[in-house]
Amino acid sequence: MASPGVRVLLLLVLVSSAHGDASGINRTRGNRTLTPEEEEDSQQHHNNTKAFPVLSFNFEHVRKPFEISLWILLALLMKLGFHLIPRVSHIVPESCLLIVVGLLVGGVIKALDSDASDTNSSVPVLNTKLFFLYLLPPIILDAGYFLPIRHFTENLGTILMFAVVGTLWNAFFIGGMMYGVCQIEAAQLGDVDLLSCLLFGSIISAVDPVAVLAVFEEIHINELLYILVFGESLLNDAVTVVLYHLFEEFSHAGTVTITDAFLGVICFFVVSLGGVMIGLIYGIVGAFTSRFTLHSRVIEPLFVFLYSYMAYLSAEVFHLSGIMSLIACGVAMRPYVEANISHKSYTTIKYFMKMWSSVSETLIFIFLGVSTVAGPHVWNWTFVIFTVILCLVSRVLGVVGLTFIINKFRIVKLTKKDQFIVAYGGLRGAIAFSLGFLLTDTHMKTMFLTAIITVIFFTVFVQGMTIRPLVELLAVKKKKETKRSINEEIHTQFLDHLLTGIEDVCGHYGHHHWKDKLNRFNKTYVKKCLISGERSTEPQLISFYNKMELRQAMMLVESGSLAVLPSLTSMQNIQPRDTVKQRVIPSISKRREEEIRKMLRSNLQKTRQRLRSYSRHDLMMDPFEEDLSEVKFRKQRVEMGRRVRLTETHLNVHNSLSFKGMVSQMGYSMPLQGGERKENKQMKALKMWGFIMFIFS
Amino acid sequence: MGALMSAADHPEHSDLTDRTGFSLEQIGVLRKRFKQLSHNEETLRREHFNEIPDLACNPIRAQIIEAFFDTRNFHQNGERTVQGTVQEISFKDFLVVMSHFRPPSLHMTEEQREHVRREKLRFLFNMHDTDNDGTITLEEYRHVVEELLSRSGALEKETAKCIADAAMLEVASISMGHMEPDEFYEGITFEHFFKLLKGFDIEAKMNIRFLNMATTLCK
Numbered sequence: 058m059a060s061p062g063v064r065v066l067l068l069l070v071l072v073s074s075a076h077g078d079a080s081g082i083n084r085t086r087g088n089r090t091l092t093p094e095e096e097e098d099s100q101q102h103h104n105n106t107k108a109f110p111v112l113s114f115n116f117e118h119v120r121k122p123f124e125i126s127l128w129i130l131l132a133l134l135m136k137l138g139f140h141l142i143p144r145v146s147h148i149v150p151e152s153c154l155l156i157v158v159g160l161l162v163g164g165v166i167k168a169l170d171s172d173a174s175d176t177n178s179s180v181p182v183l184n185t186k187l188f189f190l191y192l193l194p195p196i197i198l199d200a201g202y203f204l205p206i207r208h209f210t211e212n213l214g215t216i217l218m219f220a221v222v223g224t225l226w227n228a229f230f231i232g233g234m235m236y237g238v239c240q241i242e243a244a245q246l247g248d249v250d251l252l253s254c255l256l257f258g259s260i261i262s263a264v265d266p267v268a269v270l271a272v273f274e275e276i277h278i279n280e281l282l283y284i285l286v287f288g289e290s291l292l293n294d295a296v297t298v299v300l301y302h303l304f305e306e307f308s309h310a311g312t313v314t315i316t317d318a319f320l321g322v323i324c325f326f327v328v329s330l331g332g333v334m335i336g337l338i339y340g341i342v343g344a345f346t347s348r349f350t351l352h353s354r355v356i357e358p359l360f361v362f363l364y365s366y367m368a369y370l371s372a373e374v375f376h377l378s379g380i381m382s383l384i385a386c387g388v389a390m391r392p393y394v395e396a397n398i399s400h401k402s403y404t405t406i407k408y409f410m411k412m413w414s415s416v417s418e419t420l421i422f423i424f425l426g427v428s429t430v431a432g433p434h435v436w437n438w439t440f441v442i443f444t445v446i447l448c449l450v451s452r453v454l455g456v457v458g459l460t461f462i463i464n465k466f467r468i469v470k471l472t473k474k475d476q477f478i479v480a481y482g483g484l485r486g487a488i489a490f491s492l493g494f495l496l497t498d499t500h501m502k503t504m505f506l507t508a509i510i511t512v513i514f515f516t517v518f519v520q521g522m523t524i525r526p527l528v529e530l531l532a533v534k535k536k537k538e539t540k541r542s543i544n545e546e547i548h549t550q551f552l553d554h555l556l557t558g559i560e561d562v563c564g565h566y567g568h569h570h571w572k573d574k575l576n577r578f579n580k581t582y583v584k585k586c587l588i589s590g591e592r593s594t595e596p597q598l599i600s601f602y603n604k605m606e607l608r609q610a611m612m613l614v615e616s617g618s619l620a621v622l623p624s625l626t627s628m629q630n631i632q633p634r635d636t637v638k639q640r641v642i643p644s645i646s647k648r649r650e651e652e653i654r655k656m657l658r659s660n661l662q663k664t665r666q667r668l669r670s671y672s673r674h675d676l677m678m679d680p681f682e683e684d685l686s687e688v689k690f691r692k693q694r695v696e697m698g699r700r701v702r703l704t705e706t707h708l709n710v711h712n713s714l715s716f717k718g719m720v721s722q723m724g725y726s727m728p729l730q731g732g733e734r735k736e737n738k739q740m741k742a743l744k745m746w747g748f749i750m751f752i753f754s
Numbered sequence: 755m756g757a758l759m760s761a762a763d764h765p766e767h768s769d770l771t772d773r774t775g776f777s778l779e780q781i782g783v784l785r786k787r788f789k790q791l792s793h794n795e796e797t798l799r800r801e802h803f804n805e806i807p808d809l810a811c812n813p814i815r816a817q818i819i820e821a822f823f824d825t826r827n828f829h830q831n832g833e834r835t836v837q838g839t840v841q842e843i844s845f846k847d848f849l850v851v852m853s854h855f856r857p858p859s860l861h862m863t864e865e866q867r868e869h870v871r872r873e874k875l876r877f878l879f880n881m882h883d884t885d886n887d888g889t890i891t892l893e894e895y896r897h898v899v900e901e902l903l904s905r906s907g908a909l910e911k912e913t914a915k916c917i918a919d920a921a922m923l924e925v926a927s928i929s930m931g932h933m934e935p936d937e938f939y940e941g942i943t944f945e946h947f948f949k950l951l952k953g954f955d956i957e958a959k960m961n962i963r964f965l966n967m968a969t970t971l972c973k
Contacts, residue, residue: 469958470860537953543921544950548878550902551814552959555881558818559855559962561808564787567963570808577811596903602917 131162132419150521152271152422156514159426167430182431183424188491189379192417194369196267197380198362199414200291201387202406208284210572215463215471216285219479220292223455224262228300230451231444232258238443249501252308257505259300260493261448261512265486266290266380267421268513272484272521279534282475286482294380295329301492302376332378336385339368341587343386344393348589357402358409361394393587396600400607400652421487425513428490435504444508445515448485456480474531481524484516485509546601607653614657770846774853784852788845797842798822813904817881826880827851838886857961867957872948874960879947889941892922925950 116123135158139146145154209216232255239249269290273283303321343364350357365386372382395403456479464470471479493509496502528535557569770781791806792798803809803819812818821827823839828847843851854877858870882890882898896918903914926939929946942950 464860468857468961468963472860542924543917544924545954547899547902547917547921548951548954551878551898552956554812554814554902555818555878556855556960556962558809558812558815559852561806561812562791562803562818562822563784563852563962564790565962569962598899598903598917599913602913602920605920 128423129416129420132416132423135423136415136419148522150272150275150517150525152268152418153518153521155419155422156426156429156517159423159428160430161426162423163427163430166427183421183428183487183490183494185491185494188421188424188487189373190370192421193267193488194366194379194383195410195413195417196270196421197291197369197383198365198387199410200266200270200287201384202361202365202391202410204384204388205280205284206388208280209288211568212281212284212288215467216288216292218459218463219285219289219456221296223289223459224264224293224296225300226455226458227262227448227451228255228259228296230258230454231262231447232256234447234451235440235443238439241439250308252304253501256301256304256308256496257508259297259304260489260505261444261485261509262451263293263297263485263489264290264483265488267418267488268484268486268517268521269482271418271422272517272524273482276525276528277536277538278478278528279536281469282478282482282533283536285475285479291380291384292329295325295332295378297488297492298376298378299325299328305496328376328378329381331375332372332381333385335372335377336368336382336387337389339364339371339382340386340389343390344397344587347390347394347397348587350398351589354399354402357398358405361390361406362409364390393584396584396588396595400656425487425490429510429514432506432510433503434507435500436507437504440504441508441511445512448512448516452483453480456483474533477531478524478528478533481520481527484520485513486517487513489513543602543605546598550598603649610653610657770849774849775856776849776853781849784849785845788848797844798848799842814901817884817898817901820884821877821881822848822851824880826886827854827877852962855960855962857963858957871957874956875948875951876944878951878956878960879944889943890947891941892918895922895942 132155135155136151139151139154232251235257236249236251236254239254264286266287269287273286299321303317303324307317343360346360346364347357350360365383368386369379369383372379398406456476460471460476460479489509490506490513493502493506496505553569553573557573560567560570768778770776771778774781776784788798791802793802800819800823803822809815809818820839822843823841825838825840828850854874858867862870879890882894884894884897896915899918899921900911900914922939922942925942925946928950929942930939
């Protein structure tokens with residue numbers, strides 16, 4: 058079994074040889090097309106000896122897609138490789154490892170190229186167009202579609218404060234101080250003027266969503282802190298866009314007037330609100346389209362992706378904030394689309410998004426490493442050191458100052474620990490680099506780029522690596538790992554209504570009051586338009602319950618066991634004895650019934666074949682897999698495989714539309730039992746046993 | 755007028771500050787609201803609550819109103835010396851009920867936080883346990899779910915029943931662990947309820963912003 062190191066080496070050789078081949082072919086090609094006469098000559102010369110080419114080599118034909126695929130393959134194999142070295146992947150976050158790989162690959166390519174023509178380096182660089190149009194959208198879409206809405210809206214005020222005021226503060230502070238630094242005689246930076254410094258400040262001040270995601274996802278921090286830092290990184294895009302364009306315009310013009318500043322403020326509102334509006338429009342149209350996809354389920358996921366991507370591109374056309382547009386589209390679309398599409402499409406969407414965003418993220422970090430090696434660098438000690446220090450200082454000052462103001466308005470205040478994590482989690486990343494790349498070519502550009510890369514490296518390596526032990530050290534609350542139970546869902550809804558009621562009693566039009574109004578508006582008008590069929594009137598509690606049932610049916614079936622999972626408590630335990638006979642199974646709509654039935658049938662047929670074999674969940678736990686209790690299931694199954702005791706329960710038929718109806722039509726009365734292992738979904742097992750018996754009979 | 759009520763105006767207010775933890779301004783604002791609701795009488799009755807228009811479309815309206823008249827909520831730690839419900843409440847009782855929705859202060863020890871959590875969960879428990887017997891039976895829980903779904907169009911009684919049953923099963927298996935087939939789970943006691951919602955972070959959720967109320971008092 059080749060070790061990862063050997064594998065890496067093989068890949069590098071492969072990449073460089075492909076590269077070498079490409080340039081090799083170019084050269085020979087070049088030689089060949091010298092003159093038509095010579096060609097004819099050689100051809101005539103070879104005419105009699107030239108046989109039909111059985112095998113020929115034509116690389117130029119597939120060059121571009123070949124290289125792209127090779128890069129992506131390299132990125133993914135690296136990702137695989139890291140997880141085979143457990144010690145390293147615990148200490149070092151993946152993003153750092155990927156940057157290192159990028160550096161290595163870049164170094165190899167550069168070394169190979171240095172003997173070839175060095176007029177234009179053919180090392181691929183993180184092209185701005187590539188980044189903004191192809192690599193960034195999947196990540197943002199994934200983030201926006203699965204954004205935890207409840208936490209986001211509860212903390213929206215705080216997030217906006219950090220995103221807008223915090224970024225402005227960072228930009229001006231860094232820009233101003235750097236200008237001061239540039240005035241120092243010893244630094245030889247006298248030609249850097251104020252506007253350039255401010256431009257530089259605006260590029261470097263924005264917290265980067267890609268880097269934040271990459272690091273925070275591994276440390277499993279609690280939802281509040283996650284949404285604060287991540288939300289800030291998403292919403293500061295509008296500020297960054299406006300500041301960047303503003304200062305770039307000004308640095309050409311040379312002077313700033315008051316009207317320009319005023320127009321800048323207006324521009325900010327236009328950029329952010331316009332972006333959100335475009336996103337909402339595309340989102341609503343997408344939701345409306347999904348209403349009619351009943352008969353063409355296979356293309357449902359594509360609608361989600363395409364509408365979102367169009368939203369992003371449309372916003373970019375008008376120089377509006379593409380990120381905010383994408384987020385608004387995903388958020389607007391999601392509740393309606395999920396009610397309309399089939400379960401398979403939902404799974405497809407989820408996994409495709411995760412896949413694309415994972416590939417994008419990997420590629421971004423690798424390219425960052427490669428570009429570092431490629432680009433021309435101008436290293437100025439003073440500039441770089443001061444940039445790094447000022448970034449840290451301004452971030453800390455900004456967070457502390459803003460929290461002081463914000464805590465006056467928050468119900469649940471932010472503690473010092475929270476502030477520290479928010480300040481420390483302000484990572485810079487590839488967006489800053491790409492924006493720097495977009496700058497017009499002045500001699501300052503390379504110096505700026507070097508400084509930006511240094512800051513990115515510093516934040517990703519130093520802060521990224523140390524944040525995990527710091528989180529442990531400070532005992533910051535981690536994310537709750539358990540899934541939401543039905544009790545919590547009931548009480549969440551109950552609490553919502555209770556708080557709205559109390560606010561009404563107080564006569565106070567607060568947060569809950571408006572949320573309640575919005576919900577009611579949503580229910581009466583919007584849902585009727587955008588959701589097809591009877592699901593438009595389904596209350597949230599019931600859809601949650603149905604989803605849970607579906608999930609459990611699948612879990613039970615996928616664990617591959619025919620034996621009913623015995624449980625601790627059954628229905629008999631909680632019901633008074635005389636009413637045991639009256640248990641009913643709810644009637645689900647016919648469409649869902651069909652879906653569940655089909656799914657069970659197909660899965661159970663497979664089960665029949667692999668009765669005694671291991672389930673396929675022997676692989677390592679995929680972090681995107683929700684159901685951690687599958688592992689529990691597997692263990693349980695193995696242990697209690699010996700004992701299958703059957704007890705009796707009573708099922709009465711109330712209407713023939715229910716599943717029970719199916720079962721009872723077979724004249725079957727199922728045996729079922731409570732056993733010794735702990736399992737708290739006995740009732741579901743009951744029903745599933747019914748299906749199983751029905752399908753097998 | 756407004757926020758600057760001094761302790762001299764209402765000497766009992768300072769006593770209330772200690773009992774409920776509200777500041778003087780907040781007590782002043784709530785007193786104004788109390789007067790508004792009760793049409794300047796000294797006590798509030800159920801009819802006064804029924805007059806609040808916004809409350810009419812709330813699915814759990816009845817339970818909320820009952821909570822104000824439940825004597826169990828009139829004491830800081832939910833202990834019941836006098837059981838049952840009363841017909842009218844004074845301003846003091848109104849304030850004590852409202853104090854259950856005060857946010858926890860920034861600097862609290864773990865113990866204090868636990869105490870606040872217990873209080874809030876006790877309030878919720880009392881809302882569910884309508885017959886005052888100290889446990890939430892299956893019937894009472896079913897009633898809760900039915901009420902929650904009551905405004906959502908078609909009342910699917912059977913689904914509501916099943917949801918309540920599933921929830922009850924979950925509580926039973928979390929609290930009781932293994933049960934023999936002929937054992938009977940009486941109902942959710944307060945300790946089980948507390949254990950169930952331990953991770954729910956209720957002290958951060960069950961809060962009303964009493965801060966800017968002076969400016970937003972409606973009709």
